[in-house]
Amino acid sequence: MDPHSRGLPGGLVLLALAGAATLGCNALNAPLYFQGPTFWGTGGGDDEPMATSGLTLRFRNPTMQEQMKLAAQRDALGYDMDVPWISRDKVHVEVSYKVTYRCPTEAEVPMVDCADLPGEASFTLITDGANEYTKYDTQAVADGLGGDDPIFLPLIPSVPRTLALNSSFSGIVREDDFAEGELDLDALGRWNDTDPASPTFAGVLINRSEVNPIGMNLVPRNLAVPAMFEIDVRLRSNAPMLVEYYVRVRDDDDRLFHNESDTLYEPAPALFQPPPLM
Amino acid sequence: MVAALATSWLAGGAPARAQVTSEPSAVVFPDPTKFAHGLYTEGEFGALWFNGRASAEISPGFAVGARVGYDIFRFFALQVHLMGSTHQSQGDTPIAGQLLQMYQGLIEGKLTLRLVQWSFFAEGGFGAARMSSNLLAARQLARYRTGFTAGGGAGLDYHFLSRHFSVGVRGGYYVLSDVSGSRDGNVTMYLRYTF
Numbered sequence: 001m002d003p004h005s006r007g008l009p010g011g012l013v014l015l016a017l018a019g020a021a022t023l024g025c026n027a028l029n030a031p032l033y034f035q036g037p038t039f040w041g042t043g044g045g046d047d048e049p050m051a052t053s054g055l056t057l058r059f060r061n062p063t064m065q066e067q068m069k070l071a072a073q074r075d076a077l078g079y080d081m082d083v084p085w086i087s088r089d090k091v092h093v094e095v096s097y098k099v100t101y102r103c104p105t106e107a108e109v110p111m112v113d114c115a116d117l118p119g120e121a122s123f124t125l126i127t128d129g130a131n132e133y134t135k136y137d138t139q140a141v142a143d144g145l146g147g148d149d150p151i152f153l154p155l156i157p158s159v160p161r162t163l164a165l166n167s168s169f170s171g172i173v174r175e176d177d178f179a180e181g182e183l184d185l186d187a188l189g190r191w192n193d194t195d196p197a198s199p200t201f202a203g204v205l206i207n208r209s210e211v212n213p214i215g216m217n218l219v220p221r222n223l224a225v226p227a228m229f230e231i232d233v234r235l236r237s238n239a240p241m242l243v244e245y246y247v248r249v250r251d252d253d254d255r256l257f258h259n260e261s262d263t264l265y266e267p268a269p270a271l272f273q274p275p276p277l278m
Numbered sequence: 279m280v281a282a283l284a285t286s287w288l289a290g291g292a293p294a295r296a297q298v299t300s301e302p303s304a305v306v307f308p309d310p311t312k313f314a315h316g317l318y319t320e321g322e323f324g325a326l327w328f329n330g331r332a333s334a335e336i337s338p339g340f341a342v343g344a345r346v347g348y349d350i351f352r353f354f355a356l357q358v359h360l361m362g363s364t365h366q367s368q369g370d371t372p373i374a375g376q377l378l379q380m381y382q383g384l385i386e387g388k389l390t391l392r393l394v395q396w397s398f399f400a401e402g403g404f405g406a407a408r409m410s411s412n413l414l415a416a417r418q419l420a421r422y423r424t425g426f427t428a429g430g431g432a433g434l435d436y437h438f439l440s441r442h443f444s445v446g447v448r449g450g451y452y453v454l455s456d457v458s459g460s461r462d463g464n465v466t467m468y469l470r471y472t473f
Contacts, residue, residue, distance in 0.1 A: 030410055030411060031376075031411050032411060032412050033373060033376075033411065033412055033413055033415075033416035034416070035416055096372045096373045096376070097372050098370075098371070098372040168370070170372060170374065244371075244372050245372055246372050246373045246416060248373075248376070
C-alpha cells in the first residue's frame, strides 16, 4: 500500500458519517405545517354554538398501482371493508394551538365591553373532524342529543384551562391523541355497536381504547384505521378568546396533493348522528 | 598485493563528488512542502444561527458538515461543501418548539496562506439551501423550501506533524435568498485529511 494513502479509509469514514447524519436527519423529520384560520370564541357559554374553525387537508388520488395494493391489502386483512387511502399508519396529524384571552377590538368581536371582562376565564379546546367515511361534530351531536343542558362529547377533548386577562396558553393535540380519536371515529362510523351492554356511542368517546375497550366489540383487531383529513377546532369559553392554530402532518408516502398533474381525492364523509337518548 | 597497490593509484586519481561547496540553508521544520496536497476531505461540527427576520423565530442550532476538495495549487483549492444543521422554532407562536433542519450544499473556492504548520484561509461560494419542512413558509418567512445561497468565510488551520492531518476553526456567513430578509452564520471546528 502506498504509505501516503494509509489514511484513506479514515477520510472516507469521516465523510460518510457526515453525509449519513445529514441524510438521516432529512428522512426522520419532514413534517408539513398548515395554518388554520384564526378565530375568536365569543364566550357566549353553552347557549351559543361553539366557535369553530376547520382545515381540510388535500390528498391526491391513489395511482392504479396503489389502488391494486389497497385491494390486495383488503383481501389480506380479511374483513369486508375498504382499506382507507388516508390511513393512520401513513398520515400522522398533530395540532399546535395558542389561546389568548384579551379584549378584542370592535372589528374582531363587536359589542364587547372590556370593563366587564372577568380577571380570569376558562376555556376548553375541542378537536373534531372527519375521515374518509365519517364526520364528527361535537356541536351537532349535542344538538342531536337534545335536552335542557347540552351534553358535549368531543372526539378529542383537551384539559380545561383558566387564563388571566391578557395572557395566553400554548398547547399541542399530539399525534397519539389523534390516533385515539381516529380509532374512535372509525368505530362510530363503520363499526357502530348499538348493544346497550357495550355501546360504541358514547363508550369509545369517554374511554381510552387501550385502557377500556368498551364499544370496540365490532372493531377488527387488524383494522387499518383511517386518518382524519378534516380537522375542526372548537372553543368553549366563558369570555372572548382568540385561537390560533397550525396543523402538522407527517405524510410517510407522499399522499398529500401538491402536484398539479395529480387529481384531487375528494371523499364525502357522512355526518355521524347520535342515537336518540333513552 | 602488488595489484592492489597498482589500482589504488588509479582510484586516487578520480575526482571527488561529494564536496561541500557552500553553507547549508537554515532548516525549516517541519517542511511544509512535505505536507500532502491534492485531494482532501474535511469533517466539521459547530453552531449555526440565523440573522435577520428568521432569527426571532428560529433558534441557533448544532451543525455538522463535510467538504471534499482539491488543491489546484498550494494556495488555491476548489471544494464542495455540505452542511446540515438542526434548529428549534421559538417565540410566542403556536408552533414554537418544533424542530427544523437546514441543509446547505455549495461549491467554493479557497485561498490559503501557509506559515509552516499554520495557515490562514478565506473561502467563498454559492449553492442551495433546503429546509426539512415548510415551517418557515407557514410563518410567512419563506415561499419555498429550497433556495439559492451564497457567502463565504475565513479560518485558521494547524497542520500536525503527520503528512495528512490538520485541524482548524472557521466561520462563515451566507445569504439565504428564499428566507425573507435573512442570512445564516456559522462557526465550526474541523478535521482535515489530505490524501
